[in-house]
Structure formats: structure tokens, C-alpha cells
Amino acid sequence: MNGERNTALGAFLRTRRALVRPEQAGLSAAGRRRVPGLRRDEVAQLAGLSAGYYARLEQGHERPTHQTVEGLKRALRLDEQATVELHRLARPTARRRRADRVERVSPHVLALLDDWTAAPAYVLGWSGDVLARNALAAALHSRFVHGDNLHRMIFLDPAGAEFFRDWTTTARAAVDDLRQATAHAGGERALRELVGELSIASPRFRRLWAGPEHRGAVTWGSHFFHPDVGELDLRAEIFLIASAPGQRLVALPAQPGSRSADALVLLGTLAT
Incomplete structure (x- = not known):
């Protein structure tokens, strides 16, 4: 990925994993949990990813492949509309990025x-x-x-x-x-x-x-x-x-x- 962070994707992933209870994913909820929902390593395990790679996704430093998105869909138990949003946020920008537009009022x-x-x-x-x-x-x-x-x-x-x-x-x-x-x-x-x-x-x-x-x-x-x-x-x-x-x-x-x-x-x- 280029040097620009995908902060919107990271925010989406953090929000969605906080909404999944461990028991919904077949995980034990026993013991003290410092975060609501799933931990990063649990999402990575459920999605078939390394913990380090998933952490970089949440930090906005990686852009997931289609296969990775499908794994995240299953791990985060996303419905159809949330899956569409995940695909949109993960979509690679193959074309050269335009300079941000400057808006002026006539x-x-x-x-x-x-x-x-x-x-x-x-x-x-x-x-x-x-x-x-x-x-x-x-x-x-x-x-x-x-x-x-x-x-x-x-x-x-x-x-x-x-x-x-x-x-x-x-x-x-x-x-x-x-x-x-x-x-x-x-x-x-x-x-x-x-x-x-x-x-x-x-x-x-x-x-x-x-x-x-x-x-x-x-x-x-x-x-x-x-x-x-x-x-x-x-x-x-x-x-x-x-x-x-x-x-x-x-x-x-x-x-x-x-x-x-x-x-x-x-x-x-x-x-x-």
C-alpha cells in the first residue's frame, strides 16, 4: 500500500469487532476482557489472518484483498449491507490519485x-x-x-x-x-x-x-x-x-x- 493510511477502514473494523460477542463466534467469554466484543487476535484467528497483519489493517497501513475481506465478513458476522460497506472501504485505488479539490463559491x-x-x-x-x-x-x-x-x-x-x-x-x-x-x-x-x-x-x-x-x-x-x-x-x-x-x-x-x-x-x- 502507498503511504496514505486508510483510517476509515480501521475505524469500521474496530467498531464491528466491538459489536460481536465472543460466544457468538464460538469463543469462550470467561475471564476478564479489557475490550468489548472480540480482541484483535481473535478476529485474526477467525478470519485466517496473522495477528500482525490484522493489526496493520486496523491501523490503516494495509489494504485487504478480496479473499481477506471475505474472511473478515465471516469473522465479524457482517450482514449484506455491512459487507458492501467493507468492500467499498477496502477497494484499492488503482488509478493515480487526484489532488484534493479546492472548492470556491462563485x-x-x-x-x-x-x-x-x-x-x-x-x-x-x-x-x-x-x-x-x-x-x-x-x-x-x-x-x-x-x-x-x-x-x-x-x-x-x-x-x-x-x-x-x-x-x-x-x-x-x-x-x-x-x-x-x-x-x-x-x-x-x-x-x-x-x-x-x-x-x-x-x-x-x-x-x-x-x-x-x-x-x-x-x-x-x-x-x-x-x-x-x-x-x-x-x-x-x-x-x-x-x-x-x-x-x-x-x-x-x-x-x-x-x-x-x-x-x-x-x-x-x-x-x-
Whole structure:
């Protein structure tokens, strides 16, 4: 393998082996076990691998062959969807890796954001990076430390649990969104590093990422809380930007005449 670590594969393997009880794999659960689920050496034994090779897989230093993936499938008792995810993460990149793309928001879209004063609006990049915001969105997100990426806001930022009132719905939508990004640009280093970062730092992300893939339309949460103006019920409207494939303009308007609409006006006033 080349010098780049496959951190997403390692996070997946660690998560899945923690979900398998020793007795499910025909192993003795007697005695003190320092880790939940299976140990590394047990997975290696069940998959027909050396302990050192499996350890390097979890560390992201090896890319498994098809035969190795099949052995891991049996050892980790993966269902069909989890097996598909394992094959995707293990897929070798035979072609020369492209340089990570640099995303910029066009002047026309920036002008549109500046003119959009009735609702929070921002531009998302292909991996969930927040590329630009209007003033109202900046005020809405003012409590976030990890405001550079929507996925970090949801899973890593202390403000996220309070801000996203329907957190579970939002988290599932974020994972589905990230899966779509990896399906189209899985070779991008920044994307692999983001998945690895979230997998290591957020147990809830690990469980959702390792779980079954959602079927059907992605539904984002619509209920938010800002400490200065209280509860907000906002409708998420997402527009694809044709001139920049992968970029999306997200607007969060409130129902006209509602308490949430009044709260947005107050928020804009406080920000000014």
C-alpha cells in the first residue's frame, strides 16, 4: 500500500469487532476482557489472518484483498449491507490519485447570500464543508466551535446536542449525505480523513456509519434552539448549484407570521 493510511477502514473494523460477542463466534467469554466484543487476535484467528497483519489493517497501513475481506465478513458476522460497506472501504485505488479539490463559491452565489436577509442561508461543499454563510446563518451558528463543517457541528461540537433538537434525524441524514459523498469521491484524502476523525471522536457516528444504509429520501431535522431567541421551527430547503457540482445552497426559512419568523427577525437584530 502507498503511504496514505486508510483510517476509515480501521475505524469500521474496530467498531464491528466491538459489536460481536465472543460466544457468538464460538469463543469462550470467561475471564476478564479489557475490550468489548472480540480482541484483535481473535478476529485474526477467525478470519485466517496473522495477528500482525490484522493489526496493520486496523491501523490503516494495509489494504485487504478480496479473499481477506471475505474472511473478515465471516469473522465479524457482517450482514449484506455491512459487507458492501467493507468492500467499498477496502477497494484499492488503482488509478493515480487526484489532488484534493479546492472548492470556491462563485461571486454570483455570494451576492445571492448577501441579498438573502429573511432566512439563514449557507453553501455546503461536497463533503459538508460550510463554504459561505449569510449574516443570519452566521448568527444562528454563532455558538459553534466546529463551524467549518456540518458533520463536525453535528457529531463533535458541544453546541450540537442542544442546537439540533431532532438530533437523531439530523445525524442519520448527515451520515447518508457523507455516504453519498464517499460514493462519488471516496479517493479524496480530505474526505477519508473526515470519516476517520468522526469515527474516532464520536461513538454515535461510528454506530451509524457501521450500521445499515438508509433507503429512500434523506430528511433533515427542522427544529433548532438558539439560546438568545429560543426554539426555532425552520424548513430546510436545499438547492443544487449547477455551476459547481457537489455544492448546495441551504436555506432555512420560517413560516411567515410564525413565532419562529419573529425569532429570526430578533436574531438578525441582535447580530447587527
